[in-house]
Amino acid sequence: MKQVESISLHFMGNTVTVNQKDGLFCLNDLHRAYTGGMSRKQKPHDWCKGILNGEKSRHYNLITFKGKHGGTYANEQGVYAYASWLDDDFHNAVLRTFSSAARGDAEGAVKIAQSSVTLTWRETLREGNKAFCHAIYTAQKEGNVKGNLNHVMANIQSLVCKAVTGLDGTAFKNRYGMSARDFLVSQDDGKRLGVMARIEGKVEALLDAGMDYMMIKAALAKDVMKAIESWRYDDFTASNG
DNA sequence: CTTTGAATCCGTCTATCATA
DNA sequence: TATGATAGACGGATTCAAAG
Numbered sequence: 001m002k003q004v005e006s007i008s009l010h011f012m013g014n015t016v017t018v019n020q021k022d023g024l025f026c027l028n029d030l031h032r033a034y035t036g037g038m039s040r041k042q043k044p045h046d047w048c049k050g051i052l053n054g055e056k057s058r059h060y061n062l063i064t065f066k067g068k069h070g071g072t073y074a075n076e077q078g079v080y081a082y083a084s085w086l087d088d089d090f091h092n093a094v095l096r097t098f099s100s101a102a103r104g105d106a107e108g109a110v111k112i113a114q115s116s117v118t119l120t121w122r123e124t125l126r127e128g129n130k131a132f133c134h135a136i137y138t139a140q141k142e143g144n145v146k147g148n149l150n151h152v153m154a155n156i157q158s159l160v161c162k163a164v165t166g167l168d169g170t171a172f173k174n175r176y177g178m179s180a181r182d183f184l185v186s187q188d189d190g191k192r193l194g195v196m197a198r199i200e201g202k203v204e205a206l207l208d209a210g211m212d213y214m215m216i217k218a219a220l221a222k223d224v225m226k227a228i229e230s231w232r233y234d235d236f237t238a239s240n241g
Numbered sequence: 242c243t244t245t246g247a248a249t250c251c252g253t254c255t256a257t258c259a260t261a
Numbered sequence: 262t263a264t265g266a267t268a269g270a271c272g273g274a275t276t277c278a279a280a281g
Contacts, residue, residue, distance in 0.1 A: 028267095028268075042249080042250085043268085043269085044268090044269090045269050046250080048269095064268085064269065065268080065269090071267090071268065071269090072268085072269080137275090153277095154242090154243085154277085154278090155242075155243095157276095157277095158242090168242095
């Protein structure tokens with residue numbers, strides 16, 4: 001890669017200069033570009049501790065500095081690996097921006113990065129799902145639904161999946177290779193994502209009213225029937241390749 | 242449907258540096 | 262030296278997904 005002082009990275013309206021130190025790039029700058037500096041999740045340190053073993057750490061020349069102006073630095077391969085861990089869209093933006101910068105085409109890199117990324121439903125859905133999970137957590141804590149929290153969580157989420165798609169969580173994943181939530185996000189299917197949000201809201205209300213698992217299952221029976229009738233499995237399979 | 246372990250998130254603490 | 266800012270370290274909580 002051509003030696004450059006720094007690279008201007010654009011993502012989702014954020015513009016961040018990725019600084020260099022001894023030929024290594026600051027992953028914290030990438031994190032700022034990805035989150036807009038608004039989130040602590042998926043920080044470089046989390047990537048280091050969760051993903052990497054010692055061997056890979058050396059492969060990416062990972063170096064960390066504590067304190068003000070500190071950070072985690074990595075080589076170009078490390079930058080791509082970290083970006084890939086964060087998000088596919090972000091990874092594409094980084095890949096194209098860095099490769100253009102390496103060719104000395106800084107303006108081109110900016111244009112490419114700016115045009116390559118659009119907002120997805122992912123963050124919105126994640127926020128909505130938090131509230132939904134919290135409602136399940138509260139119901140389990142108060143004893144309205146019995147059993148281990150993990151089980152209650154999995155069962156009710158599977159119930160929602162069935163009310164939206166007609167298939168329970170496991171069956172859906174077997175058919176499409178991913179969860180219903182991820183599938184709808186990947187299809188940018190706002191209509192059915194809206195249905196999912198509505199069902200989750202309904203379950204939240206039922207939990208809040210003190211209903212247990214079987215009562216909620218019964219209450220969603222009509223939604224399940226409707227989903228079975230309306231879900232165009234073959235259409236989605238075809239459009240999904 | 243249940244169990245289990247891995248992955249990820251996030252709050253809190255610690256370390257380090259800059260500045261007054 | 263005190264204080265504030267920034268980033269890593271740590272560990273518990275939460276979420277996800279594979280296997281039984």
